[in-house]
Amino acid sequence: MSYLTALENAALSHSGVPRPTPRASRPLAAALDTIPEWKAAFAGRDKVVAAFRALPNTNHEAQIADLTRAHSAQIVDAMVHNQPLPAPIGEQVTELRDRAAVAGIEHEALRNAAASLLDHLAHIYRASPDTVAAHLHTRLGQIIDQARDLGITPADIPTGNDALRLGEEQRAALLRLEELTADLAELRRSQAEALSRTELTSAHYFANTDELQPWGEDAPWPGDPGRPTAAHLAWVATTPGARTWVPTSDQYADAHQRLKKAHQRAEYNHLKAARRHKGAPLSAAQEHRLGQLERAVKNTPPEDMSPSENYRPHPEVAAAKRRIDARNRAENHRPIWR
Known part of the structure; x- marks a missing residue:
């Protein structure tokens, strides 16, 4: 509850x-x-x-x-x-x-x-969801900073009898990492509690999920971010590209939309490549999905598109462009939007 x-x-x-x-x-x-x-x-x-x-x-x-x-x-x-x-x-x-x-x-x-x-x-x-999120995000940063100071990577965490051969200093560092992991787990539970949700998406945990986990690839982080282990905390603390956070509602909406668009682009390119391949014709369902993705991708603003894709403006935007170009030509001005 x-x-x-x-x-x-x-x-x-x-x-x-x-x-x-x-x-x-x-x-x-x-x-x-x-x-x-x-x-x-x-x-x-x-x-x-x-x-x-x-x-x-x-x-x-x-x-x-x-x-x-x-x-x-x-x-x-x-x-x-x-x-x-x-x-x-x-x-x-x-x-x-x-x-x-x-x-x-x-x-x-x-x-x-x-x-x-x-x-x-x-x-x-x-x-007050954003006030709560800001406070939790500050606390999250403190946990990550303390874990980073320990300098423990996931590979450093012993398993089985290896733990028995650790020195006193190593055992103390691992014990501290476990304590910080418990703090992180409690914080993530609080995050879900504040949102009245039992399950959160990866965009609730990472600001750059679209970069960390491209479409079709497995998550690079160990375990479940909502139920973090010591290995997960060590990975977050020692991976330079991992931007963990507790987002405000607007930040989450932006990150979620960015992730959705990135996955749409990747899936669209994948299906286009499959259709071009003579030995792998698309099924009717795949063709339908490709059409859906094409409409979504083509209406994405240029700054959100990868450079390799051919952006076409929305029909209403294209019509407005033609009207402005015609007026500019009539006024002997250089057309815009070339």
């Missing part, structure tokens, strides 16, 4: 006592605490819960029933012994019910306040 889901599910319990707001994982909690509105609202809700629990019991019916039974016994005793009847208990009952009514009003007010604060927390949470 994501933190946001848990936050929204932290409604009032059956007993009427507000449940404590779920606590985030350490990196996410630290990121949220950098938001003043969040910190104030979170502390405020804790105070509401404490005030709620300090309220007196609002159910005085049991006390009234006990009082009524005792009063009945006193009346019977007075009648048996021919004594004056006891004073009426109406005022006592009224007082108990008035106190219960006042406490009930306060009870309901605090319940409503707790629910409103919870909604406010959820609103702040949803409105």
Whole structure:
């Protein structure tokens, strides 16, 4: 369950006592605490819960029933012994019910306040993804820098009995790498938690996935970036071209689109080459896919295309170009967009 889901599910319990707001994982909690509105609202809700629990019991019916039974016994005793009847208990009952009514009003007010604060927390949470991402990205940089200082590559990580032959300094460095790996794993969980997602894409982990993992090739990094191992952290820390990050929403959208276009271009070129090869005709499905890719690739702006590809502008752009060229020729100007 994501933190946001848990936050929204932290409604009032059956007993009427507000449940404590779920606590985030350490990196996410630290990121949220950098938001003043969040910190104030979170502390405020804790105070509401404490005030709620300090309220007196609002159910005085049991006390009234006990009082009524005792009063009945006193009346019977007075009648048996021919004594004056006891004073009426109406005022006592009224007082108990008035106190219960006042406490009930306060009870309901605090319940409503707790629910409103919870909604406010959820609103702040949803409105702050980039603030959280920036904080997590800073923490990620610290983890990578510390891992890089260790100078351990994936090939340096021993397996089996090799670990027994390490010196004290090497063992200490590997132990520190494992600690940093645990920090990285927790940070990646927080990243997914903040996005309310169980699985993230490679563009959530690397700013240049389009360069690191070309279309049709296996990922060069060891393991799963979302569940990093020591070998993965060592690879990220010692590979110059690996630009790991925690992107903001706009950064992720740009990286994801860039990766999508790069893969489209690569697949398009692959299918074009296959069609030119006489011994490998394309199937109907491949021809259909090639047509889809051609439309996508040809409408890609020139700066996003590889130099070897022949860019053709969108038909509306081409028509606008012809109109401008015609006007320029009429004005004896040099045509543009040659």
